[in-house]
Amino acid sequence: MFKRILIANRGEIAVRIMRTCKLLGIYTIGVYSQADSDAPHVKLADEACFLGGPRVAESYLNIDKILEVALQTKAEAIHPGYGLLSENPEFARRCEELGIVFIGPSHDVIALMGSKIEARKAMETAGIPVVPGKSFPLTDAEEAIAAAKQIGYPVMLKASAGGGGIGMQIVKSDDEIRKAFEGNQKRAKDFFGDGSMYVEKYIEHTRHIEIQILADGAGNTIYLWERECSIQRRHQKVVEEAPSPFLDETVRQKMGEAAVTAAKSIGYKNAGTIEFLVDEQKQFYFLEMNTRLQVEHPVTEEITGLDLVAEQLRIATGGTLTITQGDVKKDGHAIEVRIYAEDPKTFYPSPGKITKLNIPQGSGIRHELGIHEASMVTPYYDPMIAKLVVKGKERDEAIDKLQAALSKYEIQGIKTNIPMLQSVAEHPKFRSGDTTTAFIDKYINRKT
Incomplete structure (x- = not known):
């Protein structure tokens, strides 16, 4: 096992990684920006090193530093956590x-996925079902319109390089594509350095269900069940649970086996997640792969008893x-x-x-x-500041615990999304x- 690990991240995920490292007797090296000098992960680290100014380009994205x-x-090793440099192939x-x-x-x-x-x-190529669409970059709105007409609106x-809902938009007509294409292309270029765009069929009434996998260097790959991540705002998850209340055991096994096949087909090693869209008939389609630890990994840990870090x-x-x-x-x-x-x-x-x-x-x-x-x-980083995870013997018990815990959660001085989470x-x-x-748009934003 490693003796010294640098955690190239901040916030709750840096704290979470350090917790496991300390249990294993590993010396932890934290890094911090000017804005994070008093952050919990800095205090918890065995050694903390200053990176630079408050903006991520000056600190947490500064590969050289x-x-x-x-x-x-x-x-001896660097754990990238999630976000920031975790899926940067150059790093x-x-x-x-x-x-x-x-x-x-x-x-x-990392680059491939x-x-x-x-x-x-x-x-x-691996035989995994994908959402009907075009697997090539589109040069302009007119090419996108031609592709959309072949697939069928919406x-x-x-x-192509997107994440967190950036550069993503549902379009239902030629005019909507013309209005949306250049703006989304520019946002993708600004955020990811790659403005490549493509189109997929928009499948309505879907669920976002993902499979956690582990793969070692000896060719062994397993899946650790699924996480239901359908409750999202602006294409970003806010509530995750395991197992999914929608899947039956047959579909659960098929999705798990498909995730293993997908990981093996690209020679994957370490922890990763295969994300799927699942329609009303429980047909599932590959969405993307996250080549890192997920924000929502604690719910998998809770139902499996494993420490994913x-x-x-x-x-x-090499184990x-x-x-x-x-x-x-x-x-x-x-x-969660x-x-x-x-x-x-x-x-x-x-x-x-x-x-x-409190x-x-x-x-x-x-x-x-x-x-x-x-x-x-501060305004410099992602506004997620904490995660609350509850576990029950069954789903109803977990929901009861969630409701009770949220009612007692108290943060003053700033606004939080706790009222929205309570509504959910x-x-x-x-x-x-x-x-x-x-779910959010239909039942929460409209207050129905």
Whole structure:
């Protein structure tokens, strides 16, 4: 096992990774920006190193500086967490060149799956069902219109290098494509450095269900059941649960086996997630692969009893999986909600000082925190500040715990999305498991 690891991230995910490292006796090296000098992950690290100014380009995205720190502190490996540099193939490649273990897949696999167009092609080759669409970049709106007419409206206009809903828009006519194409192309270019666009058929009344996989360097790959991630705002997840209330055991197994086939077909190693869209008839289609640890990984940990960060570290040291597919258990039901520093009605960020923080405690309640009382929530980073995870013996019990915990969760000094999360948790459609990707717009935003 590694002795010294640098965590190239911030906030709650840096804290979460450090927690496992400390359990394993691994020395942790944290990094921080000017805005994060008093952050929890800085205090928890065995050693913390300053990167630069508050903006991510000056600090958490500064590859040269992070690698300089890694070499100076004699870090054997770097854990990228999620977001930031976690799916940057150039960062992974440079780690490899310096002899620093990148805790994740190889840079070429990251690059392959980071392009949604190339990922579609790879999955088609592997025999994995993909959403009907065009697996090539579109040069302009007129080419997109021609493709859309072949597929049939409505379609989803998407950025090949996109993420977090950026560069993505549902379009229902030629005119809508003409209005949407250039703007989304520009946003994709600005955010990801790649303005390549493509179109897929927009499948209505879908669910977003993903499969967690683990793969070692000896060819062993397993799936750790699924996570239901359909409750989203602006194409970004806010509530996740495991297992899905929608799948039956037959479809669950088929999706798991498809995810394993997909991972093996590209030579994947470490933890990863295959994301699918699932229609009303339980037909599933490949959406994308996240080549990193997911924000929502705690719900999988809760129902399987596994520590996914520990598994990542074991695989990265050259170890093989210690469990087989038959060993993977499914115990109880877990739900995670993402707590954002944002206005619950407009979703606009709400930076400021946290003047009071009270979090609920009790059996089956887990917290992942990137804040403390008196923390300054700055406008420089993603507004997610915490995650609340609950577990029950069955789904109804987990929902009851979620409702109770949210009612006791207190953050003052800034606005948060807790009122919206309470509306979700208390909605009868959520209780019944009717959670398509249209849930927020249909039941919460419209207050019906």
